[in-house]
Amino acid sequence: MADVNRGDRPLSPHLQIYRPQLTSITSILTRITGNALLLGALLIVWWFLAASTSAEYFAIADGVLTSWFGKLVMLGSLWALWYHFLAGLRHLYWDTGRGFDLPTAEKLGWGVVIGSVVLTVLTVIVI
């Protein structure tokens, strides 16, 4: 057969080959935050289920979510949520074909990073 190298072809260069850049780091963080939000989301669904079941069950779930560990997860999820939110808006902007030149892409990257921290702090102050 022509394809003697089947299943054993060289791979294209991957992450470890390239120098990290703001654009690549923010892209990777978008993926990590989006998928890590599963943990916070499942905890919140559990919190709703407990609230709808009984006052005793609610006390357990609410206690877990407001313990130091729960607060850490919720704070982390809040930042991940705002980060993914801003990165998603950046994607929607890019999807229109705009903002691909490097200066704009760098600005958008910093906007996502700084904006996510600012929004997280603001949310903690408001709530």
Place this chain on the structure above:
Amino acid sequence: MAFLTDRKRATGLGSAKQGTEHFWNMTVSSVGLAILVPLFVFTFGPMLGAPHDEVVAYFARPFPAIVAALTIWVGFMHFKNGVQVLIEDYVSGLARKVLIVAMICLSYAAAATGLFAIARLAL
């Protein structure tokens, strides 16, 4: 396999299958979540750590209940499609299929549990 031509073996292995529909689903759900997420953060947030009777009364109101239900549903459907891309990038073979199926089941189960809980709180 030895009797198949190269073209026949390659047909259907490309990336373009449900890609456009997947992309469009992600676009639509992300726009929906861009609206829902701020509303959810500032309605659910103050209720975290609040007394039980206050939480029950709050989510009996239409706006917080509808926002929470929509956020959970659209959020988990967005996760279902997003995590599929993650799995497709890093896992291959049978494990890929098993993981994708498991994540789809988990997404629907979590979304349904959330909707059930909010319906019971609201009604």
